[in-house]
Amino acid sequence: MPFFVVTIALPVPLRRLFDYLPAANENAGCYQPGQRVRVEFGRQVLTGIVIGCHEHTDVPHNKLKPLLQRLDDEPVVDEPTLQLCQWLAGYYHHSLGEVLELALPVMLRRGCELSEVDEKVWLRQPDAHSADLKGEKQRALWQLFQQHSQWSHKELTSQGYSQAQLKRLAELGLISPRQQLPVPAIATTIADPLPLNDEQHKALQQISQHLGSFKPSLLEGVTGSGKTEVYLQLISKALATGKQVLVLVPEIGLTPQTVGRFRARFDVPVALLHSGLNDRERLQGWRQCKEGKARILIGTRSAVFTPMPDLGLIILDEEHDASFKQQDGLRYSARDFALVRASKTGVPVLLGSATPSLETLHNALSGKYLHLKLLRRAGNARPPAMKLHSILHQPLTAGFAQPVLAKMQQHLQAGKQVLVFINRRGFAPLLACRQCGWMAECRRCDARLTLHQSPAHLHCHHCDFQQGIPGHCPSCHSPDIEPIGQGTERIEQQLKQLFADFPVRRVDRDSVRNKQAFDQLFDDIHNGGPCILVGTQMLAKGHHFPDVTMVTILDSDSGLFSADFRGMEHSAQLILQVAGRAGRAESPGEVWIQTLYADHPQLNLLLDNGYHALALSLLQQRNQQQLPPYSFMALLRSECEDRNQAQQLLQLARDFIQQFQRHHHQQHDRQGLQLKQQGLNLLGPFPAIMERRNGRFRQQLQIFANERSALHRVAEALVQFLEQQKGFNRVRWHLDIDPLDTL
Numbered sequence: 001m002p003f004f005v006v007t008i009a010l011p012v013p014l015r016r017l018f019d020y021l022p023a024a025n026e027n028a029g030c031y032q033p034g035q036r037v038r039v040e041f042g043r044q045v046l047t048g049i050v051i052g053c054h055e056h057t058d059v060p061h062n063k064l065k066p067l068l069q070r071l072d073d074e075p076v077v078d079e080p081t082l083q084l085c086q087w088l089a090g091y092y093h094h095s096l097g098e099v100l101e102l103a104l105p106v107m108l109r110r111g112c113e114l115s116e117v118d119e120k121v122w123l124r125q126p127d128a129h130s131a132d133l134k135g136e137k138q139r140a141l142w143q144l145f146q147q148h149s150q151w152s153h154k155e156l157t158s159q160g161y162s163q164a165q166l167k168r169l170a171e172l173g174l175i176s177p178r179q180q181l182p183v184p185a186i187a188t189t190i191a192d193p194l195p196l197n198d199e200q201h202k203a204l205q206q207i208s209q210h211l212g213s214f215k216p217s218l219l220e221g222v223t224g225s226g227k228t229e230v231y232l233q234l235i236s237k238a239l240a241t242g243k244q245v246l247v248l249v250p251e252i253g254l255t256p257q258t259v260g261r262f263r264a265r266f267d268v269p270v271a272l273l274h275s276g277l278n279d280r281e282r283l284q285g286w287r288q289c290k291e292g293k294a295r296i297l298i299g300t301r302s303a304v305f306t307p308m309p310d311l312g313l314i315i316l317d318e319e320h321d322a323s324f325k326q327q328d329g330l331r332y333s334a335r336d337f338a339l340v341r342a343s344k345t346g347v348p349v350l351l352g353s354a355t356p357s358l359e360t361l362h363n364a365l366s367g368k369y370l371h372l373k374l375l376r377r378a379g380n381a382r383p384p385a386m387k388l389h390s391i392l393h394q395p396l397t398a399g400f401a402q403p404v405l406a407k408m409q410q411h412l413q414a415g416k417q418v419l420v421f422i423n424r425r426g427f428a429p430l431l432a433c434r435q436c437g438w439m440a441e442c443r444r445c446d447a448r449l450t451l452h453q454s455p456a457h458l459h460c461h462h463c464d465f466q467q468g469i470p471g472h473c474p475s476c477h478s479p480d481i482e483p484i485g486q487g488t489e490r491i492e493q494q495l496k497q498l499f500a501d502f503p504v505r506r507v508d509r510d511s512v513r514n515k516q517a518f519d520q521l522f523d524d525i526h527n528g529g530p531c532i533l534v535g536t537q538m539l540a541k542g543h544h545f546p547d548v549t550m551v552t553i554l555d556s557d558s559g560l561f562s563a564d565f566r567g568m569e570h571s572a573q574l575i576l577q578v579a580g581r582a583g584r585a586e587s588p589g590e591v592w593i594q595t596l597y598a599d600h601p602q603l604n605l606l607l608d609n610g611y612h613a614l615a616l617s618l619l620q621q622r623n624q625q626q627l628p629p630y631s632f633m634a635l636l637r638s639e640c641e642d643r644n645q646a647q648q649l650l651q652l653a654r655d656f657i658q659q660f661q662r663h664h665h666q667q668h669d670r671q672g673l674q675l676k677q678q679g680l681n682l683l684g685p686f687p688a689i690m691e692r693r694n695g696r697f698r699q700q701l702q703i704f705a706n707e708r709s710a711l712h713r714v715a716e717a718l719v720q721f722l723e724q725q726k727g728f729n730r731v732r733w734h735l736d737i738d739p740l741d742t743l
């Protein structure tokens with residue numbers, strides 16, 4: 001057998017591939033890219049992915065080890081997915097093995113067989129005809145099999161059909177059991193599409209012209225304008241041509257209401273992939289898509305990796321949402337990746353938002369994307385009236401101005417729901433001593449501890465450190481310590497006293513701990529009745545609460561003066577998303593924003609002329625300052641228990657980049673190439689706004705380039721340079737391409 005090695009991607013941070021000898025008695029024909037193999041790596045056993053076979057290797061032959069086992073005959077990573085992952089690893093300068101790890105369901109990473117998630121399903125026999133079925137239940141069961149030839153056993157029993165009824169149908173030769181991948185249940189009655197209004201109709205028309213080829217579009221539609229209805233009718237067109245559809249939504253946008261709206265519309269299996277599923281369900285969903293059984297996939301960020309052989313359309317709702325960008329490990333943007341995937345697959349991609357990110361808006365305005373607008377709310381709903389209410393020198397009760405409380409009372413008495421938004425959980429952001437000024441601070445972070453009441457404790461929201469509440473000041477021993485400021489718990493408590501006749505519901509990460517609780521809560525809200533909802537942004541996004549007619553925004557000011565250049569953009573998006581919950585049905589809605597800065601020019605622009613107008617003005621600013629989207633950014637972050645080391649590594653990085661740049665300029669000169677504006681702009685190293693977190697000092701170096709290619713050239717070289725640095729073992733660093741958060 002001729003000599004060859006198998007080249008494998010392993011889930012380790014090193015940005016390279018690894019060569020192994022084949023398993024005993026296997027020839028090169030046994031190996032295909034995308035198969036899983038088990039190998040020894042140091043003292044660990046890892047599951048890797050075959051990239052290819054080669055006759056040459058740089059590894060000395062006596063150092064080569066045979067791989068332990070080939071796990072698959074057929075590749076689990078298909079060719080298009082492998083290519084996309086290679087592209088992603090290159091773009092984010094990340095290890096291919098780690099990218100592939102992220103792209104695969106956990107059970108596959110662990111080496112499980114695909115068939116491990118098979119279950120009992122019942123299939124209609126090919127030539128079966130209804131026989132003499134006794135009883136209502138049996139006939140109803142047979143009716144289901146006439147609608148769809150396959151049903152999972154679990155689904156049927158959960159619908160109340162018994163083992164005996166199924167057995168009876170089997171005895172009559174109508175159905176038979178089998179172990180195979182269950183498919184998601186299909187709705188038995190399908191809802192009709194709504195008649196579209198003119199704007200919706202035009203948007204749908206324009207986008208559907210591009211089915212069958214790559215075309216990005218932005219659907220910029222005010223809250224409640226019926227974007228979802230446009231998605232649904234577009235999906236229906238894609239399905240009609242035999243295609244699969246991928247719908248990506250923000251982490252907390254996947255409520256039963258949303259899913260229900262999709263499921264009720266199409267008589268095809270709809271798969272779901274989100275964080276509320278267990279590993280088994282995730283692998284089932286992944287396989288349903290890969291094997292073409294599911295025709296629609298609705299999922300959060302990582303669902304973007306799911307293989308879909310017949311993919312014909314990608315929709316990404318709330319495209320501006322930060323949850324599409326992963327904030328640790330591989331810091332990829334699912335939105336940007338969806339665009340690349342669509343382009344490589346040759347299918348249209350639709351980005352929807354009421355408050356598009358400036359990056360996307362810029363692409364739409366420059367003609368790179370098709371730009372579609374829905375300016376009016378759908379149906380009979382009117383846009384909410386928005387009002388800035390100055391609280392400067394005003395007396396406040398429990399943090400509320402008197403006219404705001406009076407308004408809330410009116411809405412509740414009219415039987416409506418009021419939403420109070422405050423983006424801070426816990427009871428109070430600060431516990432302080434009135435005698436000596438001591439404040440409860442985190443020992444591991446440059447941050448104050450948040451006071452929580454149920455259960456009572458002090459909690460660091462940055463490193464999760466927790467401790468009991470002291471009975472007296474640890475510094476001067478005075479018993480006179482008190483909470484300062486307000487969080488959701490405190491507002492809830494105070495509103496319960498102020499509005500004793502109405503239920504007050506709190507919605508934040510502490511009160512709603514899991515997906516079930518979240519879903520239950522939304523059902524309760526939907527069942528109606530006057531109430532006050534107090535919550536964080538968990539409440540704000542994409543939900544349709546028909547009975548909410550008033551929204552009170554308590555702390556919008558904190559976002560107005562952020563050190564992040566995206567601060568105002570993100571504040572405006574959040575304000576409009578929250579405001580968009582008001583008056584979505586027949587009754588008009590109003591939004592009161594309490595502020596100390598009622599004459600803030602950008603806040604006024606937002607309220608008077610809308611998000612689009614503000615966005616244009618922010619874009620102009622970005623252009624003047626040469627910030628993204630008018631330049632391309634990477635952020636090198638370092639952290640270490642030793643402040644100096646974190647700083648020194650970035651200083652070395654800075655020196656390296658400057659040298660690299662000089663070298664490149666000279667090369668261009670010598671070759672007589674046009675000395676293009678290679679300009680890189682470096683800011684830093686400087687400490688992060690919160691310098692110490694979880695016991696480590698954090699530094700950053702911001703890198704801006706006029707051209708993306710220039711940014712990538714330097715990033716590639718920089719990553720290699722940093723990997724070779726000795727003596728910085730304790731410093732953790734990463735390079736964030738297109739960072740969303742620069743604090």
Ligand SMILES: Nc1ncnc2c1ncn2[C@@H]1O[C@H](COP(=O)(O)OP(=O)(O)OP(=O)(O)O)[C@@H](O)[C@H]1O
Nearest residue numbers: 194195196197223224225226227228229378379542
């Ligand atoms: N053409 C239409 N005629 C009547 N009602 C409609 C129409 N289109 C949508 N609606 C209704 O309008 C409401 C809001 O629509 P939808 O939730 O699709 O808006 P959206 O733009 O996705 O909102 P958001 O961005 O705030 O989530 C829904 O109750 C929907 O059923």
Ligand SMILES: [Zn+2]
Nearest residue numbers: 442445460463
């Ligand atoms: Zn902390």
